[in-house]
Amino acid sequence: MKVLIIEDEADMLQTMVQSLKKEQYVVETAQTYDEAQEKIALYAYDCILLDIGLPGGSGLDLLQELKELQKTDGVIIVSAKNSVDDRVAGLELGADDYLPKPFHMAELHARVKSVLRRRKFEGSNVQTLQNLQIDLDKHLVWVEGQELSLNRKEFDVLLYLVSNKDRLVSKTALAEHVWGDYIDQADNYEFIYSQIKNLRKKLKDHGAQVEIQAVYGIGYKLITP
Template identity: 75%
Template sequence: MKILVIEDEPDMLDNIVSSLRKEQYVVEEAANYHEALDKIGAYDYDCILLDINLPGGNGLHLLADLKKNKKSDGVIIVSARNSLDDKVAGLELGADDYLAKPFHIAELHARVKSVLRRRIFEGSNLIQIQNLTLDPDKHQVWVNNQELTLNRKEYDILLYLVTNKGRLVSKTALAEHVWGDYIDEADNFEFIYSQIKNLRKKLKDHHAAVEIGAIYGIGYKLTSP
């Protein structure tokens, strides 16, 4: 899952980002209003952690812009401004949750998981497609109730394709979602081809009832024949 953390306090930003990466999320960051505006305009995120007080602008304006452009990114407002008016304004603009500073990292993780379950997995802890089962919290996969061993990127690719089942996912979108900011370090998409090839083989060897189809030069689609 891909998360954007919008926070101007360096220590807070570092703590949140490092803790989320330990939970195996792909995490990007923005430290001011304009940097955040560029990111949410160019990319899609499963969840955005949004501070209200930002250098260069108000975080609520970013939230309004998201909704104006009909983007479906989940949003948790994380702010030291704990007034009722701020909470009401954020929730009325479409935020999924509001967490006041200071907070425990464990609570933040629980809120993120809750938003992801509601928005992406329809409230369930498990995702089931035919004989394939994924547990996003534990990062585990089973085929016919037998665990399928995947490396980190194979799992991330499968989860992204599963959450977009039946839809064509471009190579660029897949790379950005799974590799995040580090995609800029890649010269081509060979690393995706390699991971997809290995993932297909593992699914086939375990007789999974799903397939990863390729549209040459465009991208991939998960189907269940």
């Protein structure tokens, strides 16, 4: 799952990044209003952790922009400002949750997981599709009760395709979502082909009742034949 942290306090930002990466999230960051505005306009995220007080503007204005762009990214306001007015304004603008500073990383993880479950998987930790089961918290996959051994990127690719079932996902969107900022360092999408090829083989070998369909020159779609 892909998370954007919008936070100008360097120490807090580093702590959040390190903690979320240990939980296997793809993490991107923005430290100013302008940088955050550019990222939310160009990319999609599963969850945005948003500070209200930013150099160059207010996080509440970014929430308004997300609303105008009709984005469906989950948003948790993470701010030292704990007034009722700020909280109400943020929730009315579409934020999913409000976490006042200071907080424990364990609570942050719980809030992020809650938003992801609610937004992507109807509140469930385990996603089931035909004879395929995915445990979001444990990063495990089973087919007919038999565990499927996937590396981290294969798991991320599968989860993204499952969350977009029957929808065509472009190679660019898949690369940005699973590899985050590191995609800028890639010369081509060969690494995606490799992950998809391995994932397809493992699903087929285990008799999964789902199939990754390639649409030449565009991307991929997870279907249930």
